[in-house]
Amino acid sequence: MVSLSTFEVMTSKRKKKSPPGPCGLPFLGSFFDIDLKNIHLDFLKWKERYGDIVSFKMNGKNFLVLNNIDIIRKAFESDEIGALMSDRPLNFIGENIFFGYKDVLLRRYDDEFMKMKKLMIRSMKLHDYNSDKFQQLMSEELSHILSKFQKTEGKPTEPMDILVPSFCNIIGMLFTGRRCQDEDRLLKVLVDFDRDGDTMIQPQVHAVYKLFPWIRHSPGYYGGLYRNVIRGGTELHNLVQDMKSKYDKTEVQNFIHELLGEHQDFAEDPDKGWLTDEHVLGMIMDLINTSVLTTKAVMAGALFLLSHFPEIQEKIREEIINIVGSRSPTTEDMASMPYTEACMMEILRYQSHLPLTAPHANLSQEVELEGYTIPKGTVIFGNLFACHHDETVYPDPWEFKPDRFLEEGKLVGADHPAVRNFIGFGVGRRRCVGQQMARIRMFLYPTCLLQKFKIEVPKDTSLPSHDPRALLSESPVILPPPMQYCSVEC
Numbered sequence: 001m002v003s004l005s006t007f008e009v010m011t012s013k014r015k016k017k018s019p020p021g022p023c024g025l026p027f028l029g030s031f032f033d034i035d036l037k038n039i040h041l042d043f044l045k046w047k048e049r050y051g052d053i054v055s056f057k058m059n060g061k062n063f064l065v066l067n068n069i070d071i072i073r074k075a076f077e078s079d080e081i082g083a084l085m086s087d088r089p090l091n092f093i094g095e096n097i098f099f100g101y102k103d104v105l106l107r108r109y110d111d112e113f114m115k116m117k118k119l120m121i122r123s124m125k126l127h128d129y130n131s132d133k134f135q136q137l138m139s140e141e142l143s144h145i146l147s148k149f150q151k152t153e154g155k156p157t158e159p160m161d162i163l164v165p166s167f168c169n170i171i172g173m174l175f176t177g178r179r180c181q182d183e184d185r186l187l188k189v190l191v192d193f194d195r196d197g198d199t200m201i202q203p204q205v206h207a208v209y210k211l212f213p214w215i216r217h218s219p220g221y222y223g224g225l226y227r228n229v230i231r232g233g234t235e236l237h238n239l240v241q242d243m244k245s246k247y248d249k250t251e252v253q254n255f256i257h258e259l260l261g262e263h264q265d266f267a268e269d270p271d272k273g274w275l276t277d278e279h280v281l282g283m284i285m286d287l288i289n290t291s292v293l294t295t296k297a298v299m300a301g302a303l304f305l306l307s308h309f310p311e312i313q314e315k316i317r318e319e320i321i322n323i324v325g326s327r328s329p330t331t332e333d334m335a336s337m338p339y340t341e342a343c344m345m346e347i348l349r350y351q352s353h354l355p356l357t358a359p360h361a362n363l364s365q366e367v368e369l370e371g372y373t374i375p376k377g378t379v380i381f382g383n384l385f386a387c388h389h390d391e392t393v394y395p396d397p398w399e400f401k402p403d404r405f406l407e408e409g410k411l412v413g414a415d416h417p418a419v420r421n422f423i424g425f426g427v428g429r430r431r432c433v434g435q436q437m438a439r440i441r442m443f444l445y446p447t448c449l450l451q452k453f454k455i456e457v458p459k460d461t462s463l464p465s466h467d468p469r470a471l472l473s474e475s476p477v478i479l480p481p482p483m484q485y486c487s488v489e490c
């Protein structure tokens with residue numbers, strides 16, 4: 001019996017096969033082979049060498065990179081293993097900023113995560129993008145930024161200085177149902193929280209907090225950044241407390257109200273409800289960083305590409321003139337403007353602003369995938385950058401061609417390979433909750449700007465290459481180099 005079971009253990013161990021990948025050094029693994037800022041470029045090289053599924057070790061941890069859309073779907077979406085591969089690795093921010101993972105983005109895949117994500121999606125729907133109220137708020141905000149662009153009088157300006165506060169204002173509108181004025185305290189809190197949160201999640205910064213958690217109490221840079229984020233969290237907490245004191249359950253008008261409704265159950269009977277103040281705050285902080293960081297990257301990328309391709313800019317403008325005329329563009333115009341929509345899809349594909357999914361993990365058990373054994377606790381990335389530049393799906397993948405999303409002048413359907421293989425918002429249980437909001441912003445901001453202005457680079461400036469492999473990474477997002485543009489009135 002003993003020898004039989006020993007044999008079984010030995011053969012079962014022998015059967016375990018790891019995906020190919022670089023060997024690296026003992027313990028440190030591939031630490032010196034990876035540029036944390038441009039990790040997606042190293043992963044792209046490894047895809048060429050090792051194939052669609054690559055494993056490596058770093059600092060004693062196992063990592064897995066999935067470079068193929070079908071494998072990503074199997075890993076994150078399938079009934080068999082999707083749930084097991086949808087945890088998040090333990091991290092400093094979830095632990096120390098989000099009160100022990102009381103948020104959606106960073107929490108592992110468990111019952112509480114599912115309740116939070118469902119509630120987050122339901123509460124965001126309340127902010128109906130086609131409603132008169134949203135259209136009104138949005139049109140006020142867009143006229144406000146247009147007047148700011150007008151004031152630049154075609155002189156070189158950094159457009160993100162105007163656009164980022166505007167993106168923060170939109171997320172503020174979701175939270176509170178009102179639009180902030182420039183001098184509003186809440187707008188400053190949102191802008192600061194976004195800036196500091198973005199810095200803290202950069203892999204090279206986060207790695208320092210993870211390795212030396214005590215550094216958050218130090219007087220230097222890392223301590224200062226941590227204190228700023230905590231201060232922002234306190235301001236947001238005060239906002240929620242203020243809204244709580246005025247909360248009336250017969251008048252639920254925004255995201256925070258909807259969360260407070262669920263929260264009241266908890267306040268009345270902690271055995272019945274589950275949503276604490278910390279969950280409310282965790283979800284708010286989640287949405288600030290996820291929404292502004294991504295929109296910033298997409299809009300910076302869009303302006304950069306549009307100034308590289310003035311002829312594409314002109315075709316979008318023609319479509320605006322034909323469909324919208326001189327009134328303001330609205331979300332209802334999206335369906336009638338296939339060329340503009342194709343450009344936005346191609347911008348998302350070509351630049352792949354989020355080159356990798358947020359890190360997944362299989363915290364509870366080892367998993368079999370494509371004949372390989374993935375050890376428990378592996379950190380897993382879906383390589384969106386590689387999938388979106390797979391030449392078998394997207395011919396000439398390193399060329400910017402909006403026409404690949406068009407057929408006979410119409411936007412291709414959901415079953416067309418170009419759309420089916422686009423996974424910029426992730427797949428499965430950790431899929432993005434903000435896709436609709438992102439698509440609306442990506443339509444309204446460029447159309448409003450291009451209706452009034454030509455976006456040009458200043459005469460003495462040469463445009464750096466738009467090849468996404470050459471762009472600077474402000475990891476986790478890819479950004480073009482900071483640029484000034486001239487908004488010349490048409």
Ligand code: HEM
Nearest residue numbers: 104105290291294357358424425426430432433434437438
């Ligand atoms: C073009 C803009 C955007 C892109 C490309 C994008 C993409 C993504 C991706 C790739 C993920 C990770 C999927 C994974 O880990 O498997 C994600 C997650 C998430 N996104 Fe977005 N996103 C965008 C805009 C937004 C906006 C506007 C919001 C909020 C209003 C948002 C909220 C979230 C949240 C909360 C998660 C975490 C979901 C989870 O962990 O279950 N995103 N997004």
